[in-house]
Amino acid sequence: MDGRDLALRTLAGEEALPVPAHFFNIMEHAHIERLAGAAPGDYRRDPHGIFLRMIRACHTCSVDQYLAENPLSMGDTGYEGAEHGATTGAEAVEIDGIAIHGADDVARHMEAVVFPALRAAADEFDEEQRTADIIAHEADLQRRLGDDILKLPYGHGSFPYMAYGTYGYGPYLEAWALYPELMERHFALQADVAVRNNRAVAEAFRRGGLPLVTRLDHDMADARGPLVSPASLERLWYPHFARSIKPLLAAGVRCVWHCDGNVMPMVDPLIACGISGFQGFQYECGVDYPALCRRTDRLGRSLLIWAGVSVTTTLPFGTPAQVRDEMRFLVENGPRSGLFLAHSSSLAPGAPWENVAAYVEGLRHYREAAR
Numbered sequence: 001m002d003g004r005d006l007a008l009r010t011l012a013g014e015e016a017l018p019v020p021a022h023f024f025n026i027m028e029h030a031h032i033e034r035l036a037g038a039a040p041g042d043y044r045r046d047p048h049g050i051f052l053r054m055i056r057a058c059h060t061c062s063v064d065q066y067l068a069e070n071p072l073s074m075g076d077t078g079y080e081g082a083e084h085g086a087t088t089g090a091e092a093v094e095i096d097g098i099a100i101h102g103a104d105d106v107a108r109h110m111e112a113v114v115f116p117a118l119r120a121a122a123d124e125f126d127e128e129q130r131t132a133d134i135i136a137h138e139a140d141l142q143r144r145l146g147d148d149i150l151k152l153p154y155g156h157g158s159f160p161y162m163a164y165g166t167y168g169y170g171p172y173l174e175a176w177a178l179y180p181e182l183m184e185r186h187f188a189l190q191a192d193v194a195v196r197n198n199r200a201v202a203e204a205f206r207r208g209g210l211p212l213v214t215r216l217d218h219d220m221a222d223a224r225g226p227l228v229s230p231a232s233l234e235r236l237w238y239p240h241f242a243r244s245i246k247p248l249l250a251a252g253v254r255c256v257w258h259c260d261g262n263v264m265p266m267v268d269p270l271i272a273c274g275i276s277g278f279q280g281f282q283y284e285c286g287v288d289y290p291a292l293c294r295r296t297d298r299l300g301r302s303l304l305i306w307a308g309v310s311v312t313t314t315l316p317f318g319t320p321a322q323v324r325d326e327m328r329f330l331v332e333n334g335p336r337s338g339l340f341l342a343h344s345s346s347l348a349p350g351a352p353w354e355n356v357a358a359y360v361e362g363l364r365h366y367r368e369a370a371r
Helices: 003-011 029-036 047-057 103-124 127-145 169-178 180-208 230-236 238-250 264-273 289-293 320-332 353-368
Strands: 060-063 213-216 254-258 277-279 304-309 339-343
Touching: 003 060, 003 339, 029 047, 029 353, 047 060, 047 127, 103 169, 103 180, 127 180, 169 180, 180 230, 180 238, 230 238, 230 264, 238 254, 238 264, 254 304, 289 304, 304 320, 320 339, 320 353, 339 353
Parallel strands: 213 254, 254 277, 277 304, 304 339
Antiparallel strands: none
């Protein structure tokens, strides 16, 4: 079967299928060009054309994030000329004329600027325009990919975010500890906007005939577990998260949560809210992959699992044999249905070509071999 058909049948819950390869983001230009059969420098000259050749060479069945230009931010040793932000080394953070040094500054900015903007956004949200924009965007990307690769909707669903990216971890988490009622108000107002947005998203899925699955991305854990206490998430965040995604769930959309760090303490409450899949595991941080794959969603369905070889350990520092062993582990311990193979996140420059080649060969093998 072609890649699109295999991806659709996997999403529908069929068992005993080969394992479809989901798009994974290789960021080293030399690897992209070698996989695409292109000459050095071709990727910078024609990023979209070389990107499409590369993902076909990687036996890709489905794509959610379309990242043809994303590796242009990379050189041979990593990011080139990236600006420093609140969580990436900025010496000072100032937003709307307010210098952010601690919790009181976070509170002042939220109350003066953020909360009024969120109220206005909820009042003025144009659901019809949002629906039309999503349909047009997804149709354009599906045309780019062609008929043999399934484009999965991405980046349209919304929900309350922790605002550490705006204020920096220190000031934001200090505000979380000192002003929990402020945090909950922020989540409630974000959820008001998200409900309107997600009604439009659900309508776009229906009207555009889009695959009923979408990924929700927000980093909320590190290697130790959630960034804040699970009890505070239960009080402040999960209720508004659940309210936000209700329109998607009512439309039959399966929501896949992007994992970072040790997400295990969040699995049960996320499933209770309606999450029915997980993606992007950092196994080295304590994620119990076999146990997670034995779970079901709240409707009793096998979880959708988008698994992949680690981009922080195995691919950059392992051997081809270890790459093959990890792929075998992921497949043998994956769910009976709903498993896709990719890799755990974007692969930064520096991974040995031999490991990349072994990984791509593994994707071919599992796409062709029934489990």
